[in-house]
Amino acid sequence: MTSRDAYAKSLTYIKGYYLSEVISSLLRSSVLYQFTTPRPPRDVAASLALDPEVLTAILRFLATENIVVFKGNNVRLTQYGRTLLTHRGWYDLLIGGYSPTLQKVSTIMARGKKASIRNETFVALGSGAIDEYDVVPLITSMLRKRRICPKIVVDLGCGSGSCLVGICRKLPTVRAIGVVGSRKLARLSSAVVRSAGMSGRITIATSNVADYSKRGAPDLFLCAFVLQELVYQRGRDGLVTFLQRLARTYPKSWLFVVEVPAPDPRADSSPATLGPYYSCYFLVHSLTRQQLLTTKQWDDVFRRSGYTIVDKGLTGHQFDPSASEVGYLLRPQSQKQPALSSLKAR
Numbered sequence: 001m002t003s004r005d006a007y008a009k010s011l012t013y014i015k016g017y018y019l020s021e022v023i024s025s026l027l028r029s030s031v032l033y034q035f036t037t038p039r040p041p042r043d044v045a046a047s048l049a050l051d052p053e054v055l056t057a058i059l060r061f062l063a064t065e066n067i068v069v070f071k072g073n074n075v076r077l078t079q080y081g082r083t084l085l086t087h088r089g090w091y092d093l094l095i096g097g098y099s100p101t102l103q104k105v106s107t108i109m110a111r112g113k114k115a116s117i118r119n120e121t122f123v124a125l126g127s128g129a130i131d132e133y134d135v136v137p138l139i140t141s142m143l144r145k146r147r148i149c150p151k152i153v154v155d156l157g158c159g160s161g162s163c164l165v166g167i168c169r170k171l172p173t174v175r176a177i178g179v180v181g182s183r184k185l186a187r188l189s190s191a192v193v194r195s196a197g198m199s200g201r202i203t204i205a206t207s208n209v210a211d212y213s214k215r216g217a218p219d220l221f222l223c224a225f226v227l228q229e230l231v232y233q234r235g236r237d238g239l240v241t242f243l244q245r246l247a248r249t250y251p252k253s254w255l256f257v258v259e260v261p262a263p264d265p266r267a268d269s270s271p272a273t274l275g276p277y278y279s280c281y282f283l284v285h286s287l288t289r290q291q292l293l294t295t296k297q298w299d300d301v302f303r304r305s306g307y308t309i310v311d312k313g314l315t316g317h318q319f320d321p322s323a324s325e326v327g328y329l330l331r332p333q334s335q336k337q338p339a340l341s342s343l344k345a346r
């Protein structure tokens with residue numbers, strides 16, 4: 001590479017950082033949505049109580065990437081710019097959720113993961129928005145394949161509640177409880193459920209996932225990208241203890257887990273093979289209080305916890321071309337036969 005190319009590459013990184021922060025802010029504040037039809041920036045600024053000069057400068061910056069075009073007094077999103085609206089979940093998760101973490105890389109390096117912070121609201125919103133493309137199709141197709149029709153689903157660590165909304169839309173007989181760890185997330189997920197018109201079918205409960213002990217067994221527990229957090233909070237043995245208790249207390253309930261297993265340290269996991277999403281994903285998980293396990297370690301955790309892996313599935317959709325996410329359908333080992341009520345064909 002020539003020194004001129006290397007310099008150009010550095011500037012591409014720097015501009016990419018500016019762009020991702022700006023796009024993420026404009027998605028969060030709904031500003032970008034205002035330009036699906038041509039509008040004068042001054043009008044948009046007035047309607048959203050924004051500074052018109054600053055908004056115009058930001059739009060001019062986005063025009064350098066063909067995200068918006070200026071025509072006369074108007075600005076509109078280009079065809080490419082419109083595609084950013086569908087990527088909102090990725091901006092919310094990786095930028096809104098984890099840019100506070102990235103800004104503390106030096107401190108985290110010096111003081112360890114305990115110094116890490118993230119924006120919980122945007123982690124939940126982003127993860128929930130992405131679920132529509134991966135977790136919801138994965139769980140519904142794996143349940144259909146086995147002709148399992150859960151009536152009651154409990155989502156442990158439901159984040160924004162969007163995943164349950166998606167599941168309830170696809171499986172119209174499901175009623176659900178979403179469990180969140182904080183009042184703030186409970187308010188957020190209740191609002192998401194309400195605005196989806198699902199308050200009659202989904203209720204939100206506030207509890208640490210590890211302490212969940214409601215009476216009445218659900219047909220299915222869902223843990224999407226949550227057990228990785230319990231590994232850091234409780235250690236691998238603590239996670240096994242939690243799952244053992246879950247299997248003992250609810251011997252007839254299925255457990256559906258979605259995780260991104262860590263690359264096997266002995267295998268070739270050079271950054272080039274990871275792709276842009278997973279290279280960022282593995283980095284932020286190494287910087288925060290989460291602990292990704294390898295496929296072998298997950299198999300071992302489930303076996304020690306008293307669960308049998310009935311099926312494994314991969315999302316393999318356009319946003320997960322490396323098929324790195326794994327869905328595990330698990331059943332307590334004491335459950336010889338699946339509950340008959342949960343085996344009715346759809």
Ligand SMILES: C[S@@+](CC[C@H](N)C(=O)[O-])C[C@H]1O[C@@H](n2cnc3c(N)ncnc32)[C@H](O)[C@@H]1O
Nearest residue numbers: 124127128157158159180181208209224225229
């Ligand atoms: C990556 S998000 C996934 C959220 C959701 N399951 C989804 O698929 O969108 C992980 C969530 O687990 C929650 N969480 C982590 N540890 C928890 C605990 N011990 N009790 C309750 N929630 C927890 C976090 O607050 C966060 O919202």
